[in-house]
Amino acid sequence: MAKNDLIGGALWDAYSNKVSERMDNPTHLGVLTQKDADAKNAKLIVADYGAEACGDAVRLYWLVDSSDTIIDAKFKSFGCGTAIASSDMMVELCLGKKVQEAVKITNLDVEYALRDDPDTPAVPGQKMHCSVMAYDVIKKAAGIYLGKNAEDFEEEIIVCECARVSLATIKEVIKLNNLHSIEEITNYTKAGAFCKSCIKPGGHEEREYYLVDILADVRAEMDRETIKDIADKNASGTLTFTEMTMVQKVKAIDKVIDDNIRPMLMMDGGDMEILDIKDTSDGFIDVYIRYLGACNGCASGATGTLYAIESVLQQNLDSNIRVLPI
DSSP, X not given: OOHHHHSOHHHHTTSXXXXXXXXXXXXXXXXXXXXXXHHTTOEEEEEEEEOTTTOOEXXXXXXXXXXXXXXXXXXXXXXXXXXXXXXXXXXXXXXTSBHHHHTTOOHHHHHHHTOXXXXXXXXXXXXXXXXXXXXXXXXXXXXXXXXOOGXXXXXXXXXXXXXXXXXXXXXXXXXXXXXXXXXXXXXXXXTTSSSOTTTSTTXXXXXXXXXXXXXXXXXXXXXXXXXXXXXXXXXXXXXXXXXXXXXXXXXXXXXXXXXXXXXXXXXXXXXXXXXXXXXXXXXXXXXXXXXXXXXXXXXXXXXXXXXXXXXXXXXXXXXXXXXXXX
């Protein structure tokens, strides 16, 4: 089958050669029967999984020996070429593994194995759900063999099905790295990098959790913790700004900027971010910032706006703060 007979030329370029080869010539397409199992003194496992998002379905066949090892495997795919290629690679990754090991294979393992080079995705983002389907049918097969529900293998709430990123991971990454945007979350976790359904409502498929809501909730929680932390320690008189840890300083400065500076900048289409904080040998606290949007390159960024930012931080946190734009 010629490439453009299947998919438009531009979209086809987003597929790896490995994917296109397995679309047309899958290695492990077929059926295993009880007769095959008896001949190898193995147990036959047949698992079905269908993807509601696209209507595709896959059937997975395993022959498992007495040591729990998958000694043979086949699949039948009822769907698009990407589903065929993903299922074919999924079967290949299962072969020779114990069931308990195979269940750890993720959709990202399948997609990565289909890449021509490590840095180029094997399929376009909107087709990542096909590798998720391959991952889910493995869980179904393992559940049948081990006498468990497929859900038993999923210990956390998954927000991004494409990258298999959990709710707990996203929350932790936002807090640890003080993230402020969806783009930053994606850079750190890959969540939202593929089909983008998890970013906000209205995507490829409906989700229970969306990154925009998670980010807003976690930022609100962080702000409450920062305010309480600063208020408690200031009330006790045991901690000055210079005595704070670097994380506490960043949180304190961010809070003051969010309350007093950022709204003013955003009204004019601008913004700013903190790049670094350094204590100098002569007793000053240098806060390095970068202007964003309309503020970047604005003349007042080095005069009036800079003076306002510095004055607010000095009044609210420490009189020795100096603000230096980069």
